[in-house]
Amino acid sequence: MPYLKVLVGTDGSVGAKGAEDVAARLSAACRAPLLMVAAFEDDEQRADLVLHEAKDRASSYTSQVITRKQKGNPADVIVDVAEKAPADLIVVGNKGMTGSARFLLGSVPGRISHQTPCDLLITAGSADGSSEMPYRKMVIGTDGSETSIEAAGRGLQLAGLLGATPVMFYAGHAKTAEIVFEEVWQALKPSREFETAVANGDPADKICEIAEIQGCDLIVVGNRGMTQGRFHLGSVPNKVSHHAPRDLLIVKTVSRSVEELREGEGAILILDGEKVAAYREPGGRLYLLNPRCQHMGCTVSWNPLESTWDCPCHGSRYRSDGEVLGGPTVKPLIKLDRES
C-alpha cells in the first residue's frame, strides 16, 4: 500500500471539505487510518464542531477515523501532528496557493510544502466526485533523475491502487524523452504500461498544460527544490504548486532520513556523507546496505512496486535485505555495519 496513515488538515471551509473527501477516499483505498486535524487559536469549540462534522462526512468512506485538535498556526500544527503520528501523506486544500494570495508568504499549503515530513497532496477540487476512487487519470512528471524516478514509482503505485491511468511526462526534447522513459521503465519495471507525453518548454507550465489537455485529475511530482527554504523560487514543484489546475501530489524524495523510512520502504539516502541503500522491514528492523551492485558497481535503486533493489545497468535484482534475486550478479549487496 502506498500510504499507511493519511492526515488531512481541515478548517471547515469549502476547500477543506474537498480535501477531506479526497483524503477519506484515499485512506479507504489504502485501508489506512484517517487522521483529521484542526488548528485553533482561541475558538476551541469551533475546532470541535469542524472535526465532528468532518468525521461524520468521512465515515461514509472509512470507519478508521481519528480526530485531533491543537492550538497553534495551522501549518505548524499539521506538520507537528504529521511528524508525531507519524503520517505518510498530508492532504490539504489549496487555499492561498493561487491568485494574488500566492504572493503572500505564509499560506498554509505553501508553508507545509517546505516543511512536510512526508508526501503532500494539495487538492484543487479536480478529483472525480462521482466514483469511489478519487482519480481516473494522473500525469507524473519525471526528468530521469533518481529522485524523480522514485516519485514516479509512488505515482505508479497509487495509479495501480486506484485503477487510474498513469501518464508519464517529460519536459524537453522528444528523442531524449525516449531515453528517460526507458530509464523509468527499467528502474521500476511496472506491471502495466504507462502512457507518455512530451513537451518542450518550462516543465512547470508544461505539466499543467498536459494535465488539462489529457484530462488528468492529478499531477504527481517529486519535491526536489522545495527543501532549500521557502524562498527557493523557480523549482518545478514550487511553481506547479502555485499554478496547478488539478490536485497535486508532491512526493517527498529529497531530505529524507533513515528515521523517515516507513516499514516496508526502501530508499537511497545519505548517511554521514555516504550513500546507503536503506530498507525498513515490517517490524521496524532497518537494513543498511552498500548501494553498489556487486556485478559492475552501478548504484542500485529502490523499486517500490516490487520491494526490491534493482540495478539499472544490467538488470541485477536483490531482495530488500540485499540477497540476490536475479542475475547477472552472484553476490549479495554488502551489509553495512551501521544497523539500528
Next chain:
Amino acid sequence: MYRWWVFLHLVGVFGFLLTHGISVGVMFRVRHERDRERLRALLALSRASTIVVYLSMAVLVAGGILAGFAGRWWGRGWIWTSLGLLILITGAMYLLGTTFHNRISDVLGTRPSGAPVASDEEIADLLSSGRPTLIAVIGFGGLLVILWLMVFKPF
C-alpha cells in the same frame, strides 16, 4: 612611466587575444562536432584556457588604469566609456558563454545506468544554435568600438 604602462596594457591585450582565441575556436568548432568524446575534449581545452584569459585581462585592465593616471586621461570621456564597455561586454559574454558551455557539458553527461543524459538529436539541436555567433558579434563588435575610442579619443 607612461609608455611602460601602455606597454603593460598592450602585453595584457596580446595575452588576452591569444588565449581567448582558444575559446572562440572551440565555440565554433563544436557546432560541427558530434562525437561526444571529442566534444568533451574540446570543452576541457576551452575550460583550461580561461584562467590565463582572466589573468591577461587583469594585466590589461591594470596597465590601462595606470596608463590613464600617468597620461592624465581620467578627465576624458573616452577612457571611462572604454572601461564601462569592457565591463558590460565581459559580463554579457560571461553569462552567454558560460550558460552555453555548461548546457553542452550537461547534455554530454551520463546517467548512473550508463544511458546518456541527452539524445544525439538534442545535442545536435543545441550545438546548431545561434549563440556562438551572438557572442562573437558582441565580443568582436565591442572590442572594435573600444579600439576606436582608444585610437581616436573622440571625447
